[in-house]
Amino acid sequence: MKDKTHYACQECGHLSPKWLGRCPGCGAWNSLAEERAPSETRAAADLRLPLTHPKLYREIPFDDFVRHPTANAEFDRVLGGGVVPGSLVLLGGEPGIGKSTLLLQIAEQLSQAGKKVLYISGEESDRQIKMRGERLGIQAQRLYLLSETCLERIFEECANLLPDAVIVDSVQTIYSLKLDSAPGTISQVREVAAQFLLFAKGHTVPVFLIGHITKEGAIAGPKALEHIVDAVLYFEGERHHNHRVVRAVKNRFGAANEVGVFEMTEAGLQGVENPSRLFLAERPVGSAGSVVLCCLEGSRPILVELQALVGATPYATAKRMATGVDPNRVSLLMAMLEKRLGYHLVGNDVFLNVAGGITVEEPAADLGIVAAIASSLHNKPLHPYTAVFGEVGLSGEVRAVAQAHLRVREAAHMGFQRCLLPASNLPLQSPVTGIEVIGLRHVAESLQHLFI
Ligand code: TYD
Ligand code: MG
Numbered sequence: 001m002k003d004k005t006h007y008a009c010q011e012c013g014h015l016s017p018k019w020l021g022r023c024p025g026c027g028a029w030n031s032l033a034e035e036r037a038p039s040e041t042r043a044a045a046d047l048r049l050p051l052t053h054p055k056l057y058r059e060i061p062f063d064d065f066v067r068h069p070t071a072n073a074e075f076d077r078v079l080g081g082g083v084v085p086g087s088l089v090l091l092g093g094e095p096g097i098g099k100s101t102l103l104l105q106i107a108e109q110l111s112q113a114g115k116k117v118l119y120i121s122g123e124e125s126d127r128q129i130k131m132r133g134e135r136l137g138i139q140a141q142r143l144y145l146l147s148e149t150c151l152e153r154i155f156e157e158c159a160n161l162l163p164d165a166v167i168v169d170s171v172q173t174i175y176s177l178k179l180d181s182a183p184g185t186i187s188q189v190r191e192v193a194a195q196f197l198l199f200a201k202g203h204t205v206p207v208f209l210i211g212h213i214t215k216e217g218a219i220a221g222p223k224a225l226e227h228i229v230d231a232v233l234y235f236e237g238e239r240h241h242n243h244r245v246v247r248a249v250k251n252r253f254g255a256a257n258e259v260g261v262f263e264m265t266e267a268g269l270q271g272v273e274n275p276s277r278l279f280l281a282e283r284p285v286g287s288a289g290s291v292v293l294c295c296l297e298g299s300r301p302i303l304v305e306l307q308a309l310v311g312a313t314p315y316a317t318a319k320r321m322a323t324g325v326d327p328n329r330v331s332l333l334m335a336m337l338e339k340r341l342g343y344h345l346v347g348n349d350v351f352l353n354v355a356g357g358i359t360v361e362e363p364a365a366d367l368g369i370v371a372a373i374a375s376s377l378h379n380k381p382l383h384p385y386t387a388v389f390g391e392v393g394l395s396g397e398v399r400a401v402a403q404a405h406l407r408v409r410e411a412a413h414m415g416f417q418r419c420l421l422p423a424s425n426l427p428l429q430s431p432v433t434g435i436e437v438i439g440l441r442h443v444a445e446s447l448q449h450l451f452i
Helices: 039-047 073-079 099-112 126-136 151-161 186-203 275-280 327-341 363-378 404-413 443-450
Strands: 005-009 032-036 088-093 117-121 143-147 165-169 207-212 231-236 243-251 259-265 268-271 290-297 300-312 320-323 348-354 386-388 418-422 436-440
Touching (some): 032 186, 099 165, 099 207, 151 186, 165 186, 327 348, 327 363, 363 443, 386 443
C-alpha cells in the first residue's frame, strides 16, 4: 500500500492534502513540503502513555513544584525559581546569540550540584564543545557529551546513562527513524519534541531543547513547538550587543514574561544584577528625543532609554520605524498627537529605538513614546532626571498601569528626581521617598512638566 503523504507548511505547520503555492495558515509563499503522514507513529506514541483514570479533585495532594536552583540567578528567575524535574524547556534564538553557551553553563552548574548531565549535540563535535567549555572554565565532573542526531540512538544512550538532566542542541538536527522526512522539517521537529516530552515526564528528568529561529521567527521549529513544551524561553535583541535578554514567553511553572539579563563576556554569559544601570549606561543626558521609561518586565521593574528622531522627510512618503516598541502602537499614538494636540507629523520621518535591544511590549511605554516624539519634534531635551510611564488612550487620556510603586521605587533607586505617571495610580500602594511624583490625567499636561 502506498504511504499516505501530506504537505506541511515549514513555517507554521499547517497541513494540506495537496501542494499549494501559498500556505492558507500563515500566508507564506512556497513553504509547503511533502511529508509522510505520521498517523501510525502518533498512535504508537499514545500507546506508550501510562493508563490514567479520573481522580477526585479534592484528593489530589497540593504541593508546589520542586525546583532546583542552578546558582545562575538570572536563569532561575526566567524559569520561575529554578529547574523543575520532568519539565521540557525550549530555548530559542538566532544563530550565534549564545544558546549553546548558556546551556553549557547551566550544565556545569547542575553538574556542580551533583547531577549527571547529558549534553547532546547534533551540531558540534565533542572537541568543539570542549573548546567552548575550556573558554567557560568548565570543571564539571558529571557532564557527558553525545554527538548524535538519531533520536532512537539517543534514547538508548539515555537508558544506559540515566542522566538527571538532558540538553539537546539543537532540536532541528535530531531526527526519528520513524519518519521519512529530513531533520528540521516540521514533522520531525514535532516528533522529536513529543518524544522528549514523554521522556521528560516518564523519567522526571528536565530536558532543555535548543531551537534556532531566524529574525522572522521562520524555519520549522520553535514556533511550532510552543504548545508542546512546558516553557519557552527566547533570546531577545541582537547579537551585536554585549548583553543578552532571555524572556520566558510561556511558562507552565512560573510567570510568563519574566526576563533574565546577561552580559556576553570572554568567559561566557554573566548575569547582570542591575539591568537599569546597564540599559542607561550610554544615555546622552540632555539630548532631545531621549526619554527614560520605567517598564515592568515580568516581576522586575527596569529602566530603559527610548530615543526618537523626528525630522522633515526628503522623500515623497515619510518613513516610520520602531525597534523595541510596537510599531502599530506608535502609529496609533502619532495619530492621537495629530488629532488631540495638533501636532504636524505628516511630512516627518519618525524613528524610534529602545537602546540596548530590549523589547518593551507593555502599554505603559505609551507616555514615553509620546514624550520622545514631542521632545524630538520640538528639539527640546527633557528634564534629564525624569522617568515616565503610563498608558495613553485615543483621547490623549493617561491611564493607570500595574505595579506603579515598583516602577517609581526603581526610578528613585537609580537616582531619578521626578517621575511622571498616571494620576489614577496615585496615591502609590507604598510611598517612595526621595523622588517627586507627578500624576497626569492627559498627555497635554505631561508636556508642560517634561521639558527643562
Ligand atoms: P553560541 O553559544 O555558540 O551561540 P548559539 O548556540 O546561539 O548559536 O555563542 C556564540 C557567540 O558567543 C560567539 O559569537 C562567540 C561568543 N562567545 C563569547 O563572546 N564568549 C564566550 O565565552 C563564548 C563561549 C562565546
Ligand atoms: Mg549553538
